[in-house]
Amino acid sequence: MNTPDIPMAGLSIAAVERDTGLAKDTLRVWERRYGFPAPARDGRGERVYPAEQVDKLRLIRRLIDQGMRPARLIDLDPDALTRMLEELGGAPASAASEHGARLESLLELVRLHQPEALRDGLQQLLMKMGLQPFVIDIVAPLCTRIGEAWLRGYVDVPAEHLYTEQVKGILRTAIGVRSTAARGRPAVLLTTFPEEQHALGLLMVEAMLTPEGTCCVSLGVQTPLDDICSAAAAGHYDIVAVSFSSAYPLRHAIDGLRSLRANLPPTVELWAGGAGLRTAGRKLPGIQVFTSLEGIPAAVNEWRKAAGIQP
Amino acid sequence: MNTPDIPMAGLSIAAVERDTGLAKDTLRVWERRYGFPAPARDGRGERVYPAEQVDKLRLIRRLIDQGMRPARLIDLDPDALTRMLEELGGAPASAASEHGARLESLLELVRLHQPEALRDGLQQLLMKMGLQPFVIDIVAPLCTRIGEAWLRGYVDVPAEHLYTEQVKGILRTAIGVRSTAARGRPAVLLTTFPEEQHALGLLMVEAMLTPEGTCCVSLGVQTPLDDICSAAAAGHYDIVAVSFSSAYPLRHAIDGLRSLRANLPPTVELWAGGAGLRTAGRKLPGIQVFTSLEGIPAAVNEWRKAAGIQP
DNA sequence: CGCATCATTTTGTCCTGGACAATGTGTTAT
DNA sequence: ATAACACATTGTCCAGGACAAAATGATGCG
Numbered sequence: 235m236n237t238p239d240i241p242m243a244g245l246s247i248a249a250v251e252r253d254t255g256l257a258k259d260t261l262r263v264w265e266r267r268y269g270f271p272a273p274a275r276d277g278r279g280e281r282v283y284p285a286e287q288v289d290k291l292r293l294i295r296r297l298i299d300q301g302m303r304p305a306r307l308i309d310l311d312p313d314a315l316t317r318m319l320e321e322l323g324g325a326p327a328s329a330a331s332e333h334g335a336r337l338e339s340l341l342e343l344v345r346l347h348q349p350e351a352l353r354d355g356l357q358q359l360l361m362k363m364g365l366q367p368f369v370i371d372i373v374a375p376l377c378t379r380i381g382e383a384w385l386r387g388y389v390d391v392p393a394e395h396l397y398t399e400q401v402k403g404i405l406r407t408a409i410g411v412r413s414t415a416a417r418g419r420p421a422v423l424l425t426t427f428p429e430e431q432h433a434l435g436l437l438m439v440e441a442m443l444t445p446e447g448t449c450c451v452s453l454g455v456q457t458p459l460d461d462i463c464s465a466a467a468a469g470h471y472d473i474v475a476v477s478f479s480s481a482y483p484l485r486h487a488i489d490g491l492r493s494l495r496a497n498l499p500p501t502v503e504l505w506a507g508g509a510g511l512r513t514a515g516r517k518l519p520g521i522q523v524f525t526s527l528e529g530i531p532a533a534v535n536e537w538r539k540a541a542g543i544q545p
Numbered sequence: 546m547n548t549p550d551i552p553m554a555g556l557s558i559a560a561v562e563r564d565t566g567l568a569k570d571t572l573r574v575w576e577r578r579y580g581f582p583a584p585a586r587d588g589r590g591e592r593v594y595p596a597e598q599v600d601k602l603r604l605i606r607r608l609i610d611q612g613m614r615p616a617r618l619i620d621l622d623p624d625a626l627t628r629m630l631e632e633l634g635g636a637p638a639s640a641a642s643e644h645g646a647r648l649e650s651l652l653e654l655v656r657l658h659q660p661e662a663l664r665d666g667l668q669q670l671l672m673k674m675g676l677q678p679f680v681i682d683i684v685a686p687l688c689t690r691i692g693e694a695w696l697r698g699y700v701d702v703p704a705e706h707l708y709t710e711q712v713k714g715i716l717r718t719a720i721g722v723r724s725t726a727a728r729g730r731p732a733v734l735l736t737t738f739p740e741e742q743h744a745l746g747l748l749m750v751e752a753m754l755t756p757e758g759t760c761c762v763s764l765g766v767q768t769p770l771d772d773i774c775s776a777a778a779a780g781h782y783d784i785v786a787v788s789f790s791s792a793y794p795l796r797h798a799i800d801g802l803r804s805l806r807a808n809l810p811p812t813v814e815l816w817a818g819g820a821g822l823r824t825a826g827r828k829l830p831g832i833q834v835f836t837s838l839e840g841i842p843a844a845v846n847e848w849r850k851a852a853g854i855q856p
Numbered sequence: 857c858g859c860a861t862c863a864t865t866t867t868g869t870c871c872t873g874g875a876c877a878a879t880g881t882g883t884t885a886t
Numbered sequence: 887a888t889a890a891c892a893c894a895t896t897g898t899c900c901a902g903g904a905c906a907a908a909a910t911g912a913t914g915c916g
Contacts, residue, residue, distance in 0.1 A: 403717050404721070865911090
């Protein structure tokens with residue numbers, strides 16, 4: 235009934251699904267179409283995946299997340315796949331920027347799993363810079379750097395998680411301190427669509443909004459569309475803000491935003507942003523699209539001017 | 546290719562799998578054998594589950610988690626199922642308990658979407674009670690209450706999200722204040738398995754551990770198994786702690802924990818807990834299973850005694 | 857009466873192979 | 887260069903059969 239993974243010879247299809255994130259159906263259909271993976275079979279005729287094949291599947295999955303397609307990848311050997319991942323990392327990003335060196339040293343702390351030093355370092359920068367510049371110049375670029383480094387295999391998953399958790403802790407603390415009894419306008423409802431899991435992006439937005447004196451309420455990630463509507467109407471919010479990570483399918487974002495705009499009371503503004511909307515600039519009438527965090531404070535002032543409200 | 550959840554008429558089989566934790570195969574085989582669920586079909590012949598059936602599936606799943614078996618449940622109507630849950634839950638939860646009235650009033654704040662009042666109320670209780678009792682007597686029971694209320698349709702999804710977010714903020718702030726430069730022993734690595742998304746459970750554990758003076762590092766949710774191993778080894782942790790929500794398939798939890806135990810250095814203890822493991826007491830040799838949050842401080846002392854370390 | 861052993865039912869997961877729509881890619885016409 | 891179209895790729899769904907693990911019930915024994 236269940237599949238004990240004890241026979242170290244290989245993994246069951248359920249275990250591979252768990253480890254690679256590829257659905258059982260997908261694993262079977264790849265085998266049928268491409269001849270890979272080619273698992274052995276146990277006495278019952280059930281698939282038994284050797285570890286090397288699972289490793290290769292993991293590499294392929296990463297490349298697919300980057301936009302590659304399975305047919306081009308499936309016949310390559312692991313070395314070639316690894317090389318592709320490294321190249322794809324691409325942009326040397328920061329070295330030039332003002333905080334470049336700082337970012338590099340933080341990245342090293344992440345890579346070497348130093349939670350305390352990382353937190354102390356971040357905390358210190360936050361104190362020195364203030365919340366908004368900290369988010370714009372440190373947290374956001376570091377997210378990008380770590381994402382690239384992860385693609386290249388330079389940092390591993392736990393390191394990335396570690397960073398995310400430490401930053402979440404720090405941002406929440408900073409927001410918590412500032413927002414006690416905030417009751418300003420605009421009142422902003424903040425969340426993501428159901429398939430979107432990137433909580434950190436949401437938190438960065440909240441960190442940009444709170445110091446502006448807005449009344450910012452986050453529902454966290456993955457709120458169903460119609461629930462966003464009902465919550466917005468029930469809570470008398472001025473603005474609904476939705477965040478999309480780069481992994482979010484652009485098509486879904488656009489469809490969802492249009493449908494949301496249609497169902498939302500016209501008096502409620504709809505703001506959307508995040509790496510997932512980079513290219514979707516003007517296709518969204520009636521919706522304010524942000525391509526970077528910097529624009530948020532100005533947009534708040536804009537709203538206040540239009541509404542005739544002084545901060 | 547993928548299934549956008551936009552048509553509000555009903556849910557796809559994949560969406561129901563997500564919402565109920567019942568595998569697609571299980572949903573199909575129940576339909577074949579018992580005649581329930583009996584989803585409609587769309588133009589392509591694909592299953593479309595009405596909301597009421599999904600609600601009933603959720604009830605059934607909860608009862609199965611309690612040890613019941615599907616055949617006895619599947620023909621009962623939702624009211625009967627709800628009654629069974631209430632009886633089986635044993636503890637009449639609120640009315641009798643010391644904090645019953647308090648919980649009820651907080652539940653009302655959640656239901657009516659009052660983020661500020663909710664936060665103030667929680668914050669006040671935290672100050673008064675201290676972190677650990679606050680988690681045990683307020684946060685955890687309120688989670689259960691809200692879960693039940695949500696099943697009954699008494700609170701909606703945004704309300705639940707609102708509660709989760711407010712509590713996350715408060716707990717993180719409390720933990721952040723206490724944990725600056727904590728370097729005690731045991732050093733605990735905290736995370737969940739890849740399919741598990743319940744961040745709040747993790748945070749409650751962290752809130753129980755931090756005041757004990759442990760060095761508690763959270764990787765957040767959804768860390769792949771082998772990454773947990775490598776992180777545990779690299780970071781010189783004493784304990785790896787994994788949390789499971791009630792929605793997590795018990796079999797997956799057991800498989801995963803066994804495999805984790807086998808691959809972890811023997812000197813590293815493995816702790817597991819959460820509603821998802823209620824029934825899985827003794828099947829896990831070499832793993833410490835927690836059925837409630839209360840046991841955590843004692844277990845930490847236990848560990849220190851065994852290791853010959855004074856707090 | 858408690859407890860171990862065995863037979864029977866229940867139940868979840870895996871299998872095969874077919875189908876199809878959403879998405880991506882390449883080509884041609886404006 | 888952009889738009890419109892045809893063609894290829896790809897993930898998810900479906901049906902219905904099979905089987906072993908777990909739960910349940912029956913039986914015998916100390």
